[in-house]
Amino acid sequence: MTKPNPTACLLIIGNEVLSGRTRDANLQFLATRLGEIGIPLREVRVIPDVPAEIIEAVNATRKKYDHVFTTGGIGPTHDDITGECISAAFGVPWEAHPPTVAVMAEYYAGRGTEFNAARMRMATLPRGATPIANAVSIAPGYTIENVHVMAGVPRIMQAMFEALAPSLQGGNPILSHTVHARGIFEGQIAEGLSAVQARFPALDIGSYPFQQVDVPGSGGVALVAKGTDAAAVAAAAGEISALLRELGAAPVEGEPT
Amino acid sequence: MTKPNPTACLLIIGNEVLSGRTRDANLQFLATRLGEIGIPLREVRVIPDVPAEIIEAVNATRKKYDHVFTTGGIGPTHDDITGECISAAFGVPWEAHPPTVAVMAEYYAGRGTEFNAARMRMATLPRGATPIANAVSIAPGYTIENVHVMAGVPRIMQAMFEALAPSLQGGNPILSHTVHARGIFEGQIAEGLSAVQARFPALDIGSYPFQQVDVPGSGGVALVAKGTDAAAVAAAAGEISALLRELGAAPVEGEPT
Numbered sequence: 001m002t003k004p005n006p007t008a009c010l011l012i013i014g015n016e017v018l019s020g021r022t023r024d025a026n027l028q029f030l031a032t033r034l035g036e037i038g039i040p041l042r043e044v045r046v047i048p049d050v051p052a053e054i055i056e057a058v059n060a061t062r063k064k065y066d067h068v069f070t071t072g073g074i075g076p077t078h079d080d081i082t083g084e085c086i087s088a089a090f091g092v093p094w095e096a097h098p099p100t101v102a103v104m105a106e107y108y109a110g111r112g113t114e115f116n117a118a119r120m121r122m123a124t125l126p127r128g129a130t131p132i133a134n135a136v137s138i139a140p141g142y143t144i145e146n147v148h149v150m151a152g153v154p155r156i157m158q159a160m161f162e163a164l165a166p167s168l169q170g171g172n173p174i175l176s177h178t179v180h181a182r183g184i185f186e187g188q189i190a191e192g193l194s195a196v197q198a199r200f201p202a203l204d205i206g207s208y209p210f211q212q213v214d215v216p217g218s219g220g221v222a223l224v225a226k227g228t229d230a231a232a233v234a235a236a237a238g239e240i241s242a243l244l245r246e247l248g249a250a251p252v253e254g255e256p257t
Numbered sequence: 258m259t260k261p262n263p264t265a266c267l268l269i270i271g272n273e274v275l276s277g278r279t280r281d282a283n284l285q286f287l288a289t290r291l292g293e294i295g296i297p298l299r300e301v302r303v304i305p306d307v308p309a310e311i312i313e314a315v316n317a318t319r320k321k322y323d324h325v326f327t328t329g330g331i332g333p334t335h336d337d338i339t340g341e342c343i344s345a346a347f348g349v350p351w352e353a354h355p356p357t358v359a360v361m362a363e364y365y366a367g368r369g370t371e372f373n374a375a376r377m378r379m380a381t382l383p384r385g386a387t388p389i390a391n392a393v394s395i396a397p398g399y400t401i402e403n404v405h406v407m408a409g410v411p412r413i414m415q416a417m418f419e420a421l422a423p424s425l426q427g428g429n430p431i432l433s434h435t436v437h438a439r440g441i442f443e444g445q446i447a448e449g450l451s452a453v454q455a456r457f458p459a460l461d462i463g464s465y466p467f468q469q470v471d472v473p474g475s476g477g478v479a480l481v482a483k484g485t486d487a488a489a490v491a492a493a494a495g496e497i498s499a500l501l502r503e504l505g506a507a508p509v510e511g512e513p514t
Contacts, residue, residue, distance in 0.1 A: 012301075015461055015463055015483075016463055016465060016481070017284070017288070017301075018288055018297070018298045018299065018300070018301065019288055019289075019292055019297070019298070019431065019433070019461075019483060020285050020286075020287075020288030020289035020292060020298075021433070021435075021463075021465075021481060022465065023284075023285045024284070027274070027277075027280075027281070027303070028277050028280045029277075030277075031274070031275055031276055031277030032276075032277030035276055035277060040275070040276070041275045041276070041277075042275065042305060043275070043302065043303065043304055043305070043310070044269075044274075044275065044301075044302065044303035045300065045301065045302050045303075046284070046300065046301035046302075047300055048299060048300070049461075049463075053300070075443050075464070075466070076443050076444045076447045077443050077446070077447045077450055077451070077464040078447065078450060078451035078454050078462070078464075079454075079462070079463050079464060113444075116444060116447075116448070117448065118443070118444050118447030118448055119444040121447075153466065153468075155468075174276065176276070176278070178278075186332050186333050186334050186375070187333045187370075187373060187375050187376040189334070190333045190334045190335065190373075190375030190378075191373070191374065191375055193334055193335060194334070194335035197335050197336075204272055204276075204306075205335070205336065206272055206273055206278075206306075206336050207332070207334040207335075207336060208273060208278075208279065209332070209410065211410075211412075224273070224278060226272075226276060
Protein backbone atom coordinates (compact mmCIF):
# COMPACT_ATOMS: atom_id res chain seq x y z
CA MET A 1 0.00 0.00 0.00
CA THR A 2 1.48 3.35 -1.01
CA LYS A 3 1.34 6.34 1.29
CA PRO A 4 -1.79 8.43 0.65
CA ASN A 5 -1.22 11.63 -1.27
CA PRO A 6 -1.26 15.00 0.47
CA THR A 7 -4.40 17.04 -0.24
CA ALA A 8 -5.07 20.58 -1.41
CA CYS A 9 -7.82 23.18 -1.18
CA LEU A 10 -8.14 26.34 -3.25
CA LEU A 11 -9.73 29.57 -1.98
CA ILE A 12 -10.65 31.93 -4.79
CA ILE A 13 -11.04 35.33 -3.14
CA GLY A 14 -12.95 37.95 -5.05
CA ASN A 15 -16.31 39.60 -5.52
CA GLU A 16 -15.65 39.72 -9.26
CA VAL A 17 -15.97 35.94 -9.60
CA LEU A 18 -19.12 35.78 -7.45
CA SER A 19 -20.76 38.59 -9.44
CA GLY A 20 -20.07 36.92 -12.78
CA ARG A 21 -17.88 39.81 -13.99
CA THR A 22 -14.80 37.60 -14.18
CA ARG A 23 -14.70 33.98 -15.25
CA ASP A 24 -12.17 32.23 -13.03
CA ALA A 25 -9.24 30.86 -14.97
CA ASN A 26 -7.14 29.57 -12.08
CA LEU A 27 -9.13 26.55 -10.86
CA GLN A 28 -8.52 24.38 -13.88
CA PHE A 29 -4.82 25.26 -14.09
CA LEU A 30 -4.21 24.48 -10.43
CA ALA A 31 -6.38 21.34 -10.49
CA THR A 32 -4.35 19.97 -13.37
CA ARG A 33 -0.92 20.94 -12.03
CA LEU A 34 -1.70 19.73 -8.51
CA GLY A 35 -2.84 16.38 -9.90
CA GLU A 36 0.42 16.09 -11.83
CA ILE A 37 2.52 16.59 -8.69
CA GLY A 38 0.36 14.27 -6.59
CA ILE A 39 -1.32 16.85 -4.34
CA PRO A 40 -4.90 16.45 -5.60
CA LEU A 41 -7.35 19.29 -5.18
CA ARG A 42 -10.17 18.17 -2.85
CA GLU A 43 -12.20 21.35 -2.46
CA VAL A 44 -12.52 24.85 -3.88
CA ARG A 45 -14.32 27.76 -2.29
CA VAL A 46 -15.07 31.05 -3.97
CA ILE A 47 -15.55 33.69 -1.28
CA PRO A 48 -16.20 37.44 -1.25
CA ASP A 49 -13.93 40.31 -0.21
CA VAL A 50 -15.34 40.18 3.33
CA PRO A 51 -12.80 39.79 6.17
CA ALA A 52 -14.87 37.49 8.39
CA GLU A 53 -15.60 35.16 5.46
CA ILE A 54 -11.95 35.00 4.38
CA ILE A 55 -10.66 34.41 7.91
CA GLU A 56 -13.22 31.68 8.56
CA ALA A 57 -12.50 29.92 5.28
CA VAL A 58 -8.72 30.04 5.77
CA ASN A 59 -8.95 28.64 9.29
CA ALA A 60 -11.48 25.94 8.38
CA THR A 61 -9.52 24.68 5.41
CA ARG A 62 -5.93 24.94 6.65
CA LYS A 63 -6.77 22.44 9.39
CA LYS A 64 -8.54 20.06 7.01
CA TYR A 65 -6.11 19.94 4.07
CA ASP A 66 -2.34 19.58 3.77
CA HIS A 67 -2.10 22.66 1.55
CA VAL A 68 -4.36 25.66 1.03
CA PHE A 69 -3.79 27.87 -2.01
CA THR A 70 -5.42 31.27 -2.27
CA THR A 71 -5.82 33.42 -5.38
CA GLY A 72 -6.74 37.08 -5.49
CA GLY A 73 -6.71 40.13 -3.26
CA ILE A 74 -2.97 40.84 -3.00
CA GLY A 75 -2.80 43.98 -5.13
CA PRO A 76 -2.57 47.62 -3.95
CA THR A 77 -6.25 48.67 -3.90
CA HIS A 78 -8.76 48.90 -1.05
CA ASP A 79 -10.47 45.66 -2.13
CA ASP A 80 -7.18 43.72 -1.84
CA ILE A 81 -7.57 42.51 1.73
CA THR A 82 -6.19 38.98 1.58
CA GLY A 83 -2.97 39.90 3.44
CA GLU A 84 -4.71 41.42 6.46
CA CYS A 85 -7.11 38.48 6.59
CA ILE A 86 -4.40 35.82 6.41
CA SER A 87 -2.60 37.63 9.24
CA ALA A 88 -5.78 37.71 11.31
CA ALA A 89 -6.41 34.02 10.62
CA PHE A 90 -2.94 33.15 11.95
CA GLY A 91 -3.07 35.75 14.74
CA VAL A 92 0.15 37.44 13.61
CA PRO A 93 0.88 41.07 12.70
CA TRP A 94 0.64 42.26 9.09
CA GLU A 95 3.88 44.19 8.71
CA ALA A 96 6.40 45.54 6.23
CA HIS A 97 8.70 42.74 5.04
CA PRO A 98 12.14 44.43 4.79
CA PRO A 99 13.67 42.29 2.00
CA THR A 100 10.53 42.73 -0.12
CA VAL A 101 10.45 46.48 0.61
CA ALA A 102 14.07 46.71 -0.56
CA VAL A 103 13.43 44.80 -3.81
CA MET A 104 10.33 46.82 -4.63
CA ALA A 105 11.93 50.17 -3.70
CA GLU A 106 14.80 49.47 -6.09
CA TYR A 107 12.35 48.43 -8.82
CA TYR A 108 10.20 51.56 -8.55
CA ALA A 109 13.24 53.84 -8.20
CA GLY A 110 14.62 52.39 -11.44
CA ARG A 111 11.42 53.33 -13.23
CA GLY A 112 11.00 56.73 -11.62
CA THR A 113 7.71 55.51 -10.11
CA GLU A 114 6.58 56.58 -6.65
CA PHE A 115 6.69 53.77 -4.06
CA ASN A 116 3.53 55.09 -2.41
CA ALA A 117 1.39 53.78 0.45
CA ALA A 118 -0.80 51.70 -1.88
CA ARG A 119 2.24 49.94 -3.38
CA MET A 120 3.72 49.45 0.11
CA ARG A 121 0.71 47.20 0.84
CA MET A 122 2.23 44.69 -1.57
CA ALA A 123 5.45 44.60 0.50
CA THR A 124 3.42 44.07 3.69
CA LEU A 125 3.14 40.40 4.69
CA PRO A 126 1.92 38.35 7.63
CA ARG A 127 4.80 37.94 10.11
CA GLY A 128 6.55 34.65 9.42
CA ALA A 129 5.60 34.47 5.73
CA THR A 130 8.15 33.43 3.11
CA PRO A 131 7.85 35.37 -0.17
CA ILE A 132 7.29 33.53 -3.45
CA ALA A 133 9.50 35.51 -5.81
CA ASN A 134 8.50 34.99 -9.42
CA ALA A 135 9.46 36.00 -12.93
CA VAL A 136 6.34 38.00 -13.78
CA SER A 137 5.44 40.37 -10.92
CA ILE A 138 7.74 42.38 -8.64
CA ALA A 139 5.17 41.97 -5.84
CA PRO A 140 5.57 38.46 -4.45
CA GLY A 141 3.13 35.81 -3.32
CA TYR A 142 4.00 34.12 -0.04
CA THR A 143 3.71 30.99 2.06
CA ILE A 144 2.78 30.93 5.73
CA GLU A 145 2.74 27.45 7.24
CA ASN A 146 0.58 25.40 4.81
CA VAL A 147 -1.14 28.38 3.17
CA HIS A 148 0.16 29.66 -0.17
CA VAL A 149 -1.05 33.13 -1.10
CA MET A 150 -1.01 33.94 -4.81
CA ALA A 151 -2.22 36.61 -7.23
CA GLY A 152 -5.56 36.41 -9.03
CA VAL A 153 -4.24 37.44 -12.45
CA PRO A 154 -3.68 34.07 -14.16
CA ARG A 155 -0.31 34.87 -15.71
CA ILE A 156 1.08 36.01 -12.35
CA MET A 157 -0.58 33.18 -10.43
CA GLN A 158 0.94 30.61 -12.77
CA ALA A 159 4.41 32.12 -12.37
CA MET A 160 4.00 32.07 -8.59
CA PHE A 161 2.81 28.46 -8.60
CA GLU A 162 5.70 27.30 -10.78
CA ALA A 163 8.16 29.13 -8.50
CA LEU A 164 6.58 27.42 -5.49
CA ALA A 165 5.99 23.92 -6.89
CA PRO A 166 9.55 22.52 -6.56
CA SER A 167 9.41 23.17 -2.80
CA LEU A 168 6.14 21.27 -2.30
CA GLN A 169 6.39 17.71 -1.02
CA GLY A 170 4.35 16.01 -3.72
CA GLY A 171 2.84 12.55 -3.79
CA ASN A 172 2.13 10.07 -6.53
CA PRO A 173 0.92 11.73 -9.73
CA ILE A 174 -2.76 11.20 -10.53
CA LEU A 175 -2.91 9.19 -13.74
CA SER A 176 -5.91 9.38 -16.00
CA HIS A 177 -7.13 7.22 -18.86
CA THR A 178 -10.13 8.33 -20.91
CA VAL A 179 -12.15 6.32 -23.41
CA HIS A 180 -15.18 7.68 -25.25
CA ALA A 181 -17.86 6.28 -27.53
CA ARG A 182 -20.55 7.93 -29.61
CA GLY A 183 -24.14 6.78 -29.94
CA ILE A 184 -24.32 5.43 -26.40
CA PHE A 185 -26.18 6.80 -23.38
CA GLU A 186 -25.18 6.81 -19.73
CA GLY A 187 -28.35 4.85 -18.90
CA GLN A 188 -27.06 1.92 -20.99
CA ILE A 189 -23.59 1.72 -19.50
CA ALA A 190 -24.36 2.62 -15.88
CA GLU A 191 -24.80 -0.92 -14.54
CA GLY A 192 -21.64 -2.31 -16.13
CA LEU A 193 -19.64 0.75 -15.15
CA SER A 194 -20.73 0.42 -11.56
CA ALA A 195 -19.31 -3.12 -11.58
CA VAL A 196 -15.98 -1.82 -12.92
CA GLN A 197 -15.88 0.77 -10.14
CA ALA A 198 -16.59 -1.99 -7.60
CA ARG A 199 -13.66 -4.05 -8.93
CA PHE A 200 -11.30 -1.05 -8.70
CA PRO A 201 -12.29 0.66 -5.43
CA ALA A 202 -9.02 2.65 -5.24
CA LEU A 203 -9.74 4.31 -8.58
CA ASP A 204 -12.12 7.11 -9.40
CA ILE A 205 -14.26 6.05 -12.37
CA GLY A 206 -16.24 8.91 -13.88
CA SER A 207 -18.89 9.07 -16.61
CA TYR A 208 -19.46 12.30 -18.55
CA PRO A 209 -22.00 12.58 -21.34
CA PHE A 210 -21.12 14.82 -24.27
CA GLN A 211 -23.10 16.24 -27.12
CA GLN A 212 -22.25 18.37 -30.09
CA VAL A 213 -25.31 20.56 -30.19
CA ASP A 214 -24.97 21.24 -33.91
CA VAL A 215 -24.59 17.60 -34.94
CA PRO A 216 -27.66 15.51 -34.02
CA GLY A 217 -26.77 11.99 -32.93
CA SER A 218 -23.10 12.82 -32.41
CA GLY A 219 -23.34 12.60 -28.65
CA GLY A 220 -21.98 9.89 -26.43
CA VAL A 221 -20.20 9.22 -23.18
CA ALA A 222 -16.62 9.88 -22.03
CA LEU A 223 -15.44 7.47 -19.34
CA VAL A 224 -12.47 8.31 -17.17
CA ALA A 225 -10.40 6.09 -14.87
CA LYS A 226 -8.15 7.99 -12.47
CA GLY A 227 -5.74 6.94 -9.79
CA THR A 228 -2.12 6.62 -8.78
CA ASP A 229 -1.68 2.95 -9.77
CA ALA A 230 -0.76 2.84 -13.47
CA ALA A 231 -1.54 -0.87 -13.88
CA ALA A 232 -4.96 -0.54 -12.25
CA VAL A 233 -5.84 2.54 -14.34
CA ALA A 234 -4.91 0.68 -17.55
CA ALA A 235 -6.81 -2.45 -16.49
CA ALA A 236 -9.95 -0.47 -15.64
CA ALA A 237 -9.80 1.39 -18.96
CA GLY A 238 -9.50 -1.97 -20.71
CA GLU A 239 -12.59 -3.26 -18.91
CA ILE A 240 -14.48 -0.09 -19.83
CA SER A 241 -13.55 -0.52 -23.50
CA ALA A 242 -14.70 -4.14 -23.40
CA LEU A 243 -17.98 -3.05 -21.83
CA LEU A 244 -18.54 -0.51 -24.60
CA ARG A 245 -17.89 -3.15 -27.26
CA GLU A 246 -20.36 -5.54 -25.58
CA LEU A 247 -22.98 -2.79 -25.89
CA GLY A 248 -22.25 -2.48 -29.59
CA ALA A 249 -20.31 0.79 -29.32
CA ALA A 250 -16.86 1.59 -30.72
CA PRO A 251 -14.55 2.82 -27.94
CA VAL A 252 -12.00 5.49 -28.89
CA GLU A 253 -9.01 6.48 -26.77
CA GLY A 254 -9.04 9.96 -25.24
CA GLU A 255 -11.57 12.74 -24.90
CA PRO A 256 -14.00 13.41 -27.77
CA THR A 257 -12.96 16.30 -29.98
CA MET B 258 -33.49 51.75 3.61
CA THR B 259 -34.50 48.97 1.26
CA LYS B 260 -34.86 45.42 2.48
CA PRO B 261 -31.61 43.49 2.08
CA ASN B 262 -31.49 41.05 -0.81
CA PRO B 263 -31.78 37.30 -0.25
CA THR B 264 -28.48 35.45 -0.68
CA ALA B 265 -27.37 32.42 -2.64
CA CYS B 266 -24.68 29.75 -2.48
CA LEU B 267 -23.67 27.37 -5.26
CA LEU B 268 -22.35 23.85 -4.67
CA ILE B 269 -20.61 22.42 -7.71
CA ILE B 270 -20.53 18.66 -7.13
CA GLY B 271 -18.06 16.67 -9.17
CA ASN B 272 -14.61 15.11 -9.19
CA GLU B 273 -14.24 16.17 -12.83
CA VAL B 274 -14.02 19.86 -11.90
CA LEU B 275 -11.56 19.21 -9.04
CA SER B 276 -9.32 17.10 -11.27
CA GLY B 277 -9.16 19.73 -14.00
CA ARG B 278 -10.82 17.44 -16.57
CA THR B 279 -13.83 19.73 -16.90
CA ARG B 280 -13.81 23.50 -16.79
CA ASP B 281 -16.91 24.57 -14.92
CA ALA B 282 -19.26 26.61 -17.07
CA ASN B 283 -22.10 27.05 -14.58
CA LEU B 284 -20.66 29.45 -12.00
CA GLN B 285 -20.53 32.48 -14.26
CA PHE B 286 -24.00 31.85 -15.72
CA LEU B 287 -25.60 31.51 -12.29
CA ALA B 288 -23.62 34.43 -10.81
CA THR B 289 -24.88 36.69 -13.58
CA ARG B 290 -28.50 35.51 -13.56
CA LEU B 291 -28.76 35.55 -9.76
CA GLY B 292 -27.42 39.12 -9.69
CA GLU B 293 -30.05 40.11 -12.24
CA ILE B 294 -32.89 38.78 -10.11
CA GLY B 295 -31.47 40.24 -6.89
CA ILE B 296 -30.34 37.02 -5.18
CA PRO B 297 -26.59 37.63 -5.25
CA LEU B 298 -24.20 34.70 -5.08
CA ARG B 299 -22.18 34.93 -1.86
CA GLU B 300 -20.20 31.69 -1.92
CA VAL B 301 -19.35 28.79 -4.21
CA ARG B 302 -17.92 25.46 -3.16
CA VAL B 303 -16.61 22.81 -5.51
CA ILE B 304 -16.75 19.46 -3.73
CA PRO B 305 -15.97 15.86 -4.67
CA ASP B 306 -18.31 12.90 -5.22
CA VAL B 307 -17.91 11.88 -1.56
CA PRO B 308 -21.13 11.49 0.47
CA ALA B 309 -19.84 12.91 3.77
CA GLU B 310 -18.45 15.98 2.00
CA ILE B 311 -21.66 16.63 0.09
CA ILE B 312 -23.89 16.16 3.14
CA GLU B 313 -21.72 18.46 5.25
CA ALA B 314 -21.60 21.17 2.60
CA VAL B 315 -25.37 21.05 2.00
CA ASN B 316 -26.15 21.30 5.70
CA ALA B 317 -23.59 24.04 6.39
CA THR B 318 -24.74 26.24 3.52
CA ARG B 319 -28.53 25.75 3.61
CA LYS B 320 -28.56 27.26 7.10
CA LYS B 321 -26.32 30.18 6.15
CA TYR B 322 -27.87 31.28 2.84
CA ASP B 323 -31.43 31.90 1.66
CA HIS B 324 -30.93 29.67 -1.38
CA VAL B 325 -28.49 26.86 -2.17
CA PHE B 326 -28.13 25.71 -5.77
CA THR B 327 -26.34 22.50 -6.61
CA THR B 328 -25.03 21.39 -10.00
CA GLY B 329 -23.94 17.91 -10.97
CA GLY B 330 -24.44 14.33 -9.87
CA ILE B 331 -28.07 13.73 -10.85
CA GLY B 332 -27.52 11.39 -13.81
CA PRO B 333 -27.90 7.60 -13.91
CA THR B 334 -24.33 6.41 -13.20
CA HIS B 335 -22.67 5.22 -10.00
CA ASP B 336 -20.88 8.57 -9.52
CA ASP B 337 -24.22 10.45 -9.55
CA ILE B 338 -24.86 10.50 -5.82
CA THR B 339 -26.30 13.96 -5.24
CA GLY B 340 -29.84 12.65 -4.69
CA GLU B 341 -28.92 10.21 -1.93
CA CYS B 342 -26.78 12.85 -0.26
CA ILE B 343 -29.46 15.56 -0.34
CA SER B 344 -31.87 13.04 1.20
CA ALA B 345 -29.37 12.20 3.93
CA ALA B 346 -28.73 15.90 4.59
CA PHE B 347 -32.46 16.47 5.13
CA GLY B 348 -32.99 13.14 6.93
CA VAL B 349 -35.69 12.01 4.51
CA PRO B 350 -36.01 8.86 2.37
CA TRP B 351 -34.74 8.83 -1.22
CA GLU B 352 -37.67 7.25 -3.03
CA ALA B 353 -39.38 6.82 -6.38
CA HIS B 354 -41.38 9.96 -7.24
CA PRO B 355 -44.56 8.57 -8.91
CA PRO B 356 -45.39 11.53 -11.21
CA THR B 357 -41.77 11.63 -12.43
CA VAL B 358 -41.72 7.84 -12.89
CA ALA B 359 -44.88 8.13 -15.01
CA VAL B 360 -43.48 10.90 -17.23
CA MET B 361 -40.18 9.11 -17.74
CA ALA B 362 -41.81 5.71 -18.33
CA GLU B 363 -43.96 7.22 -21.09
CA TYR B 364 -40.92 8.95 -22.62
CA TYR B 365 -38.80 5.80 -22.74
CA ALA B 366 -41.73 3.65 -23.95
CA GLY B 367 -42.24 6.08 -26.83
CA ARG B 368 -38.61 5.60 -27.88
CA GLY B 369 -38.50 1.85 -27.34
CA THR B 370 -35.80 2.39 -24.71
CA GLU B 371 -35.59 0.29 -21.57
CA PHE B 372 -36.52 2.16 -18.37
CA ASN B 373 -33.87 0.28 -16.42
CA ALA B 374 -32.63 0.56 -12.83
CA ALA B 375 -29.99 3.16 -13.74
CA ARG B 376 -32.59 5.40 -15.37
CA MET B 377 -34.97 4.87 -12.44
CA ARG B 378 -32.38 6.64 -10.28
CA MET B 379 -33.30 9.85 -12.12
CA ALA B 380 -36.95 9.44 -11.06
CA THR B 381 -35.89 8.89 -7.44
CA LEU B 382 -36.06 12.05 -5.33
CA PRO B 383 -35.77 13.05 -1.69
CA ARG B 384 -39.20 12.80 -0.09
CA GLY B 385 -40.86 16.22 -0.18
CA ALA B 386 -38.96 17.47 -3.22
CA THR B 387 -40.74 19.38 -6.00
CA PRO B 388 -39.50 18.52 -9.50
CA ILE B 389 -38.15 21.25 -11.78
CA ALA B 390 -39.56 20.17 -15.13
CA ASN B 391 -37.64 21.73 -18.01
CA ALA B 392 -37.58 21.88 -21.78
CA VAL B 393 -34.27 20.10 -22.33
CA SER B 394 -34.07 16.94 -20.20
CA ILE B 395 -36.79 14.44 -19.35
CA ALA B 396 -35.09 13.85 -15.98
CA PRO B 397 -36.02 16.80 -13.74
CA GLY B 398 -34.09 18.87 -11.25
CA TYR B 399 -35.88 19.49 -7.97
CA THR B 400 -36.30 21.83 -5.02
CA ILE B 401 -36.39 20.71 -1.41
CA GLU B 402 -36.91 23.58 1.05
CA ASN B 403 -34.29 26.17 0.05
CA VAL B 404 -32.05 23.76 -1.90
CA HIS B 405 -32.34 23.62 -5.69
CA VAL B 406 -30.78 20.54 -7.29
CA MET B 407 -29.78 20.92 -10.93
CA ALA B 408 -27.86 19.07 -13.62
CA GLY B 409 -24.16 19.67 -14.31
CA VAL B 410 -24.47 19.80 -18.10
CA PRO B 411 -24.70 23.56 -18.78
CA ARG B 412 -27.50 23.41 -21.35
CA ILE B 413 -29.68 21.34 -19.00
CA MET B 414 -28.72 23.38 -15.93
CA GLN B 415 -29.67 26.61 -17.68
CA ALA B 416 -33.05 25.20 -18.73
CA MET B 417 -33.68 24.07 -15.14
CA PHE B 418 -32.67 27.46 -13.73
CA GLU B 419 -34.91 29.36 -16.13
CA ALA B 420 -37.81 27.02 -15.28
CA LEU B 421 -37.18 27.65 -11.59
CA ALA B 422 -36.39 31.39 -11.63
CA PRO B 423 -39.97 32.75 -11.86
CA SER B 424 -40.82 30.99 -8.59
CA LEU B 425 -37.89 32.50 -6.66
CA GLN B 426 -38.63 35.52 -4.49
CA GLY B 427 -35.99 37.88 -5.88
CA GLY B 428 -34.68 41.14 -4.48
CA ASN B 429 -33.36 44.31 -6.03
CA PRO B 430 -31.27 43.66 -9.14
CA ILE B 431 -27.54 44.26 -8.71
CA LEU B 432 -26.61 47.16 -11.00
CA SER B 433 -23.10 47.53 -12.31
CA HIS B 434 -21.25 50.42 -13.95
CA THR B 435 -17.76 49.86 -15.34
CA VAL B 436 -15.23 52.45 -16.48
CA HIS B 437 -11.76 51.59 -17.76
CA ALA B 438 -8.63 53.50 -18.68
CA ARG B 439 -5.40 52.45 -20.35
CA GLY B 440 -1.90 53.48 -19.33
CA ILE B 441 -2.75 53.66 -15.65
CA PHE B 442 -1.73 51.36 -12.81
CA GLU B 443 -3.68 50.28 -9.74
CA GLY B 444 -0.94 51.76 -7.53
CA GLN B 445 -1.73 55.24 -8.89
CA ILE B 446 -5.48 55.13 -8.41
CA ALA B 447 -5.67 53.13 -5.17
CA GLU B 448 -5.78 56.07 -2.76
CA GLY B 449 -8.45 58.01 -4.63
CA LEU B 450 -10.49 54.89 -5.21
CA SER B 451 -10.43 54.06 -1.52
CA ALA B 452 -11.94 57.50 -0.84
CA VAL B 453 -14.72 56.81 -3.38
CA GLN B 454 -15.45 53.49 -1.63
CA ALA B 455 -15.58 55.32 1.71
CA ARG B 456 -18.12 57.82 0.34
CA PHE B 457 -20.34 54.99 -1.01
CA PRO B 458 -20.18 52.34 1.72
CA ALA B 459 -23.29 50.53 0.42
CA LEU B 460 -21.62 49.94 -2.96
CA ASP B 461 -19.00 47.41 -3.92
CA ILE B 462 -16.19 49.25 -5.74
CA GLY B 463 -13.75 46.89 -7.46
CA SER B 464 -10.46 47.46 -9.29
CA TYR B 465 -9.26 44.95 -11.90
CA PRO B 466 -6.04 45.42 -13.86
CA PHE B 467 -6.01 44.24 -17.47
CA GLN B 468 -3.25 43.68 -19.94
CA GLN B 469 -3.14 42.60 -23.54
CA VAL B 470 -0.08 40.40 -23.48
CA ASP B 471 0.62 40.92 -27.16
CA VAL B 472 0.37 44.71 -27.08
CA PRO B 473 2.95 46.29 -24.74
CA GLY B 474 1.63 49.34 -22.91
CA SER B 475 -1.98 48.52 -23.73
CA GLY B 476 -2.77 47.57 -20.15
CA GLY B 477 -4.81 49.54 -17.69
CA VAL B 478 -7.42 49.26 -14.98
CA ALA B 479 -11.15 48.44 -15.10
CA LEU B 480 -13.12 49.95 -12.23
CA VAL B 481 -16.52 48.61 -11.28
CA ALA B 482 -19.22 50.13 -9.07
CA LYS B 483 -21.95 47.68 -8.05
CA GLY B 484 -25.04 47.99 -5.92
CA THR B 485 -28.82 48.12 -5.88
CA ASP B 486 -29.14 51.95 -5.79
CA ALA B 487 -29.01 53.23 -9.39
CA ALA B 488 -28.32 56.86 -8.43
CA ALA B 489 -25.45 55.89 -6.11
CA VAL B 490 -23.92 53.56 -8.73
CA ALA B 491 -24.03 56.34 -11.33
CA ALA B 492 -22.60 58.91 -8.91
CA ALA B 493 -19.73 56.63 -7.89
CA ALA B 494 -18.92 55.88 -11.53
CA GLY B 495 -18.87 59.63 -12.18
CA GLU B 496 -16.42 60.17 -9.32
CA ILE B 497 -14.23 57.35 -10.62
CA SER B 498 -14.15 58.91 -14.08
CA ALA B 499 -13.23 62.29 -12.58
CA LEU B 500 -10.45 60.62 -10.59
CA LEU B 501 -9.06 59.02 -13.75
CA ARG B 502 -9.07 62.39 -15.54
CA GLU B 503 -7.26 64.03 -12.62
CA LEU B 504 -4.53 61.40 -13.03
CA GLY B 505 -4.22 62.27 -16.71
CA ALA B 506 -6.02 59.15 -17.97
CA ALA B 507 -8.92 58.99 -20.43
CA PRO B 508 -11.84 57.04 -18.89
CA VAL B 509 -13.92 54.92 -21.26
CA GLU B 510 -17.33 53.45 -20.42
CA GLY B 511 -17.58 49.68 -20.09
CA GLU B 512 -15.10 46.82 -19.96
CA PRO B 513 -11.97 46.95 -22.12
CA THR B 514 -12.24 44.95 -25.34
